[in-house]
Amino acid sequence: MRGSIVGPAVTNPLQSAGRRFVQKFGVAFLWATFIGLGLGAAVYYRVDRRDFDGDPVWHALPRIWLESLELKTVDWRARALGADAERPDDVVLVNIDEETLNNARESERLDWAMRPWPRELLGSVVEQIIREGAIRVYVDGSFVDVSPRQLAVCKGETPKSDDVLFAQTLTRLGDAVVLPFEWRRDNRRPPDRPLMPFLLRVAEVPTRAEAWPLLRRVLMERTSAYLFEKGGRFEVWAGAVSDARRRELAASFELKGGLVTRGLTPDDDANEVLTDDLLRDLAAIEVKGLPQEEVIRAGSIDAPVAPLVLPELGLANSRLLRDPDGVVRSVPLVISSKVLLPTFALASREGPFTWENGVLKAPEGPPLPVDAQGFLTLRWNADEAGRTGRGTMKRAIPAWRLLVNREDDDSGRGVRHYDNNLTGRVVVLVDERGTQRFSTAVGDMTRGAIWAQAISNAMKGEGITRVAPETDFWVTLALAFTGAILAVAWSSLTRRPGWLAWVTTLALVLGVQALLARQLYVTQGRQVAMVAPVLACAGTFLASLGYARTLEKNIREFMLRTLGGAVRADVVRRVERDLALMQPERRELTVFFSDIEGFTAVSNEKEPRVVVEVLRHYLEEMTEIVLDRGGHVDKYLGDGLMAFWGAPVISPDDAESACEAALRMHHRFEERAKLWSEKTGRKLVLRAGMETGDAVVGEMGTAHRVNYTVMGEPVATAFRLEALAKKYGVRTLVGESLFEEAKDTYLFRSVDVVRLGRTGEPVHLYELLAPLESADRFAWALPHELAWTAWRERRFQDALNGFRDLQKQLPEDEVIALYVRRCEQALKTPPPENWDGIFDG
Incomplete structure (x- = not known):
């Protein structure tokens, strides 16, 4: 200490x-x-x-x-x-579905039961859709390859391919039909074509626009097409692998007079026109304000076969792009391939277009939320895709119904089997068995069903804005x-x-x-x-929170390490809230020391197990009492215990609490003394010393060890009082300061006045007896005080008479016996005149 x-x-x-x-x-x-x-x-x-x-x-x-x-x-x-949301009916799906195919197999029309359908038959379905009032038809499918079906030609007839017949139907319908084209991110490898040693001039026209139909015709002849500009005019040339092929092409184009031909040179490759180039020229759009460098860039275009690249039709991209997890949540409105090309969704609106701050505007129709890359995030009109192929649309009609109605119209019956209610609607024609299915936010659906939702969003200006x-x-x-x-x-x-x-x-x-x-x-x-x-x-x-918990944990460990483990929970909480309570400071404290008389001999005589067991039980009992009365256990000193009241938390009745704790400790000790004495083989007596005064209290120590402890005069005094308790044979000896603090609540008796410590100042010693409410059990306390006062006033005979009377009541009281001896000695040998009744402690 x-x-x-x-x-x-x-x-x-x-x-x-x-x-x-x-x-x-x-x-x-x-x-x-x-x-x-x-x-x-x-x-x-x-x-x-x-x-x-x-x-x-x-x-x-x-x-x-x-x-x-x-x-x-x-x-x-x-x-x-x-x-x-409510499923929209402005876009209707017409599906070549299982119902259509099952019915077609049982019909008399063999072409209906073919797979895939002839494009001529597909064109008749598209035409029937327009007949029934639809304002536009989007045909979802792939037309990159030539139709596998070629019509049988009778004698005297001009051969016509399935693609040409399909194109003738579409030409009649005009821009009410939108055909798809595909694209790919990588550049397509050029095909290995036969060497074209000859070029045949097909025609010379004044404008580029007039050249495109001629170029298309050249491409339909399955040969290379070239366009040269000379003097503001445009020449269309066709490649020929042989002179026979050159004459065949001349006949096909009905060229009269002398044929203009020349050899093909490497420089002519720059002037070759592909189907892709035709498509770009016919389908190109302009979107002012949209950063073209941000738009998805196509490495190459997969255009429909040449007969279907018609200026009368709408041509739009139908490829969907998945997000990284394979789900389609948005669709592109444009792609970039030298020029901007529209997709199915944008084909539902008329240009010119202007993009600004995430909004695409057109002369007619509401603005549309579109990001800088030209994507429209879909606003789904259902929380799950329909099971009948309708996706998120209100209706999906089997194509079979259109075929039957076509038969009705062609036969002139004047009545149709089915009322499909397509007037004023946009229709997306989908071959369910031949199209790709995609995962979406609301379930799996066909590509056409997704485009149907996109078209509906685009027409109404709906979408999700990020x-x-x-x-x-x-x-x-x-x-x-x-x-x-x-x-x-x-x-x-x-x-x-x-x-x-x-x-x-x-x-x-x-x-x-x-x-x-x-x-x-x-x-x-x-x-x-x-x-x-x-x-x-x-x-x-x-x-x-991890840092805060670590901080609080470190502080708590520091606090518990400093205060020791014997701390009440409420004290811990208060100190945690304000660690300043642990700062070294001077304050009034009540200090307590206790010791078991006779236990040193037990530690020398008994087995360590017995010594430790008794000591552990004793310290647990005493510590519990100290904590219960708001005290702080400073340390264990072998069989001794040091505690104090008044820190780290101050209470107005700390002195009284210390006195109550001391009495309880003696009471508890006496209850356990018989058991402990049997185990140790010796009579054990608890002695204690207490004093109140100003002392320094706080966390003290070095970097190796720190404790929350107390130092000062009250500590030294309480320690000496505990040692003097054995000399006087009392249980708890207290100093004068503590007596003054607790005399209104507890009963004390005077024991002596001694000089303690280096200062030699006299200290009035008292024995703590009991709470004042229990004073009736200590009726002898008042006579004792009278006798002790007589002793201090040199009335030795009166004091002796009083102590002898008390000795009859309390024959084993060592303090009374001490004063009987002192009085007898004073009467026998009176002290000098300057005697003050103070002894050395």
């Missing part, structure tokens, strides 16, 4: 809950800034669809992963939106700081919330964010980031 060192180097610098709160909040702020900025940057610099192609650069990988998670939440929101990157950034940063605030609040308001509370907190934040994101998506068609903000909140929350 005297060797204790006040050690500033080992004092924890965070001495208050307020300062700990500031530090936790500062660290949480740093975590929120770090995580929030990191994830915020990921949502600000969004993934480009081009990043999904090939091997992405390293910095795109976390953004791709984050985007993949975000897409899953988009599906959930899309289904919620679809659940509140909020500006700045909005996602600030939402993510805000959620990061929300996580920091929650973490600091949890760690400051609760001691040990547990993992379930953390999970509940994060789930609540996730639920609120998900609800807000869903509501914004459903009511306004706006997509705000959901995953990044939640990850930012969770990451900041866990990181900040």
Whole structure:
């Protein structure tokens, strides 16, 4: 105790809950800034669809992963939106489905039962759709290859291919029909074609537009076509592999007079015209304001066969692009292949088009939300795809009904079997068995069904708008700081919330964010980031809470290591809130020392197991009493115990609490004394000393060891009083300061006045007897005080008479016996005149 060192180097610098709160909040702020900025940057610099192609650069990988998670939440929101929507009837699907094929197999028309259908038959279905009032028909399929069916030619007839017959039907229908073309990202390998040594001039026209039909005719002849510009006029040439082929081409084009031919040179390759070039010229559109470099770029175009590349038709891309997880959530409105080309969805609107700030505008119709890459995020009109091939549309009609109605019209019956109600509708014609199926947010469906939804969205100006990157950034940063605030609040308001509370907190934040994101998506068609903000909140929350818990754990361990394990829970909580209570300071304390008389001999005589067992039980009993009365156990000194009251937590009745604890300890000891004496073989007596006074208390020690302890005059006095208790034969000896503090509550008797310590100042010693409410059991206490006062006033005979009377009542009381001897000695040998009745302690 005297060797204790006040050690500033080992004092924890965070001495208050307020300062700990500031530090936790500062660290949480740093975590929120770090995580929030990191994830915020990921949502600000969004993934480009081009990043999904090939091997992405390293910095795109976390953004791709984050985007993949975000897409899953988009599906959930899309289904919620679809659940509140009504299936539209402005676009109707006509499916070449199982019902159609089953009926066709049983019909008398063999061409109906063919697979695939002849394109001439497909054209008749398209024509019937227009007859029944549809305003436009999108034919979903592939027309890149020549039809496998060629018509048998009778004698005297001109041969016509299936493609030509299909083209004739489509020409009659004009721009009410939209045919698809495909594209691929890589450049198509040029075919190995026979050498064309001759070029035959087909015609010379004044404009490029007049040249395109001629070029198309050349291509339909299955030969190479060339276009040369000379003097503002345009010449169309056809390649020929032989002179016979040259004459055959001349006859086909009905060329009169002398044929103009020349040899093919390498420089002529630059002037060759392919079907792709025809398509680009016919289908090209302009979208002002749309950054063309951001648009998906096609490496090559797979155009329909030449007979179908007609200026009268609509030509549009029908290829869909999947997200990285294989799900279709958006469709491109344009692709870039030297020029901008439309897709099925954009073909439903009339240009010219203007794009600005994520909105595509046309002269007619509502504006359409389109991102900078030309994609429309679909607004699904159902929460699940229909099972009848209708997708998210209201209706899907079997193509069989159109075939039957066609027969009715051609036969002149004047009545149709089926009322398909196609007037004013847009129709998407789909061969269900020959088309590709895709996964979407609302289930699997055919490509045509997806385009039907896209066309419906485009006509009505519907779609999902993704909020500006700045909005996602600030939402993510805000959620990061929300996580920091929650973490600091949890760690400051609760001691040990547990993992379930953390999970509940994060789930609540996730639920609120998900609800807000869903509501914004459903009511306004706006997509705000959901995953990044939640990850930012969770990451900041866990990181900040981890730091706060580590800080609190270290502080708690430091506190318990300093205070010792014997500390009441309420004291721990108060000290945790304000570690300044542990700072070294001078304050009034009541110090207690106790010792078991006779236990030293027991430790020398008995087996260590017996010694330790009795000592453990004794210390447990005494410590429990000290803690129960608000005291702090400073240390164990073998069979001794040191405790004090008044620190780290101050109470107005610390002195009284110490007295009550001392009485309880003696009472408990006497209850256990018989058992312990039997185990040790010796009579055991508990002696204690107590005193109140100003002392230095706080965390003291070195870097190797630190304790919360006390040092000062009350400590030394209490220690000496405990030793004097054995001399006087009393249970608890207290000093004058403690007596003054507790005399109104407890009963004491005077024992002596002695000089203690180096100062030699006289100290009035008292024995603690009982609470005042139990004073009737100590009726002898008053006569004792009278006799003791007579002794101090040199009335030795009166004192002797009083003590002898008390000795008859308490023959074993050692204090009374001491004063009987002292009085007899004083009467026999009177003390000098300057006698003050003070003895050396």
